[in-house]
Amino acid sequence: MSGLNQKEFEKLALPLLDPLYNFARWMCHDADEARDLVQETFAKALKALSSFQEGTNFRAWMFRILRNTFLTSRTGLERRNTVQESEEGFDDSVVSNETPELALVRRADTELVQQAIAALPAGFQEVVILADLEELKYQEIADALVIPIGTVMSRLARARNLLRQNIANALQGKKFGQKADGKRSVGAKP
Amino acid sequence: MNCEWREKIALFVDDELQPAAQEQMSAHLNGCAECTAAVAEHMALKKAVRVAANRYSAPPDLHAAIYTQLHPHARVSPWWKWGMSLACLTLVVALGFALWPGPRAKDPMVAELVDQHVIALSSPNPVDVISEDRHTVKPWFQGKLPFTFNLPELAGSNYKLLGGKLVFIGQSPGAELLYTAGGHKISVFIAEEKKGGKPPARSSTFNVKTWTQNGLQFFVVTDASDNEVTQLVSMLQEANRS
Numbered sequence: 001m002s003g004l005n006q007k008e009f010e011k012l013a014l015p016l017l018d019p020l021y022n023f024a025r026w027m028c029h030d031a032d033e034a035r036d037l038v039q040e041t042f043a044k045a046l047k048a049l050s051s052f053q054e055g056t057n058f059r060a061w062m063f064r065i066l067r068n069t070f071l072t073s074r075t076g077l078e079r080r081n082t083v084q085e086s087e088e089g090f091d092d093s094v095v096s097n098e099t100p101e102l103a104l105v106r107r108a109d110t111e112l113v114q115q116a117i118a119a120l121p122a123g124f125q126e127v128v129i130l131a132d133l134e135e136l137k138y139q140e141i142a143d144a145l146v147i148p149i150g151t152v153m154s155r156l157a158r159a160r161n162l163l164r165q166n167i168a169n170a171l172q173g174k175k176f177g178q179k180a181d182g183k184r185s186v187g188a189k190p
Numbered sequence: 191m192n193c194e195w196r197e198k199i200a201l202f203v204d205d206e207l208q209p210a211a212q213e214q215m216s217a218h219l220n221g222c223a224e225c226t227a228a229v230a231e232h233m234a235l236k237k238a239v240r241v242a243a244n245r246y247s248a249p250p251d252l253h254a255a256i257y258t259q260l261h262p263h264a265r266v267s268p269w270w271k272w273g274m275s276l277a278c279l280t281l282v283v284a285l286g287f288a289l290w291p292g293p294r295a296k297d298p299m300v301a302e303l304v305d306q307h308v309i310a311l312s313s314p315n316p317v318d319v320i321s322e323d324r325h326t327v328k329p330w331f332q333g334k335l336p337f338t339f340n341l342p343e344l345a346g347s348n349y350k351l352l353g354g355k356l357v358f359i360g361q362s363p364g365a366e367l368l369y370t371a372g373g374h375k376i377s378v379f380i381a382e383e384k385k386g387g388k389p390p391a392r393s394s395t396f397n398v399k400t401w402t403q404n405g406l407q408f409f410v411v412t413d414a415s416d417n418e419v420t421q422l423v424s425m426l427q428e429a430n431r432s
Binding site for chain 1: 206232241245251256
């Protein structure tokens with residue numbers, strides 16, 4: 001059996017309004033654009049109710065529609081042109097000597113962590129938000145972002161390492177994305 | 191760190207290991223301080239991201255827009271809306287004058303409710319069940335209270351449910367639901383109706399509204415204005431109409 005009726009859709013979709021808007025704001029960096037994006041997502045989902053496959057994850061389905069809609073927007077198209085380069089150019093050596101420091105994370109306040117998340121390349125940011133905030137499984141994230149599950153795992157690992165690095169730098173008074181030698185790591189926003 | 195389990199730590203923390211592997215990892219953690227420290231750090235980072243990434247809430251007008259999008263036929267003409275609003279306002283004002291006595295010097299029930307509301311305002315953990323979803327909050331009270339109640343659908347309104355907690359009102363168990371309306375917080379208390387009890391008086395500092403319905407006594411305590419509370423009262427009354 002597949003498809004949803006409108007009542008079922010409302011029951012499942014309305015609790016996702018805040019999570020979808022939150023995700024849209026992180027992607028768009030603009031309140032009006034995020035608002036339009038969420039409205040368009042609901043409109044598209046409503047039209048596509050019959051195509052929803054029962055047994056698949058509804059949250060992942062909604063996030064997928066939101067992200068696909070975003071990628072066809074002006075901001076999304078601009079991002080498509082830059083995201084590939086910034087992620088491929090990410091320098092793994094920066095974090096190869098990762099030494100987990102519990103105290104470091106605990107010293108970071110929410111605002112600092114928000115800045116560290118904001119400084120992530122977009123492709124890393126969306127993976128870490130879907131995994132850690134929305135608690136989607138790797139396969140659901142892969143479905144939502146239309147990428148292989150292996151890419152989800154590697155982006156997640158890189159995102160977390162970059163977050164650690166950004167938090168450590170910020171606590172040492174350095175700018176986000178700055179390496180210990182003073183150079184900027186690729187992909188971090190100014 | 192050279193432990194062979196090291197590469198599985200992220201999978202363990204993300205609950206992505208098969209149940210058997212998850213158990214093996216748990217057993218390994220009992221004897222490996224390095225992996226235990228790494229798991230603790232991973233979990234702390236995950237928690238920090240969860241808190242920090244939850245940064246934006248959908249604005250009330252987006253809730254309203256989505257509601258309209260889902261119920262396009264529910265639209266009514268502006269004249270009808272104005273007429274109904276005016277009629278409701280008149281009714282509320284008339285009922286207000288008819289039912290509410292003037293302020294009394296001290297009413298233990300109101301003082302108790304206002305105290306509970308102030309505690310909720312100042313507490314870092316104002317509710318025990320944190321959810322904006324009424325279908326999560328209401329079932330949480332099942333088995334904890336000797337009665338049941340309904341919570342209204344808030345889509346399309348300016349109100350947002352923050353959660354609820356168990357309270358004692360006049361030495362009886364009751365529910366406290368915490369809502370926001372703009373910058374104001376609103377506590378809704380629900381307890382079993384006490385037969386022969388006098389209606390509580392108003393508070394001189396907080397806006398208190400109360401009514402009985404289906405054997406339950408409802409109290410709304412807030413610093414928000416009457417206009418901001420009226421709709422929530424109507425929605426609660428509608429949701430609990432038998």
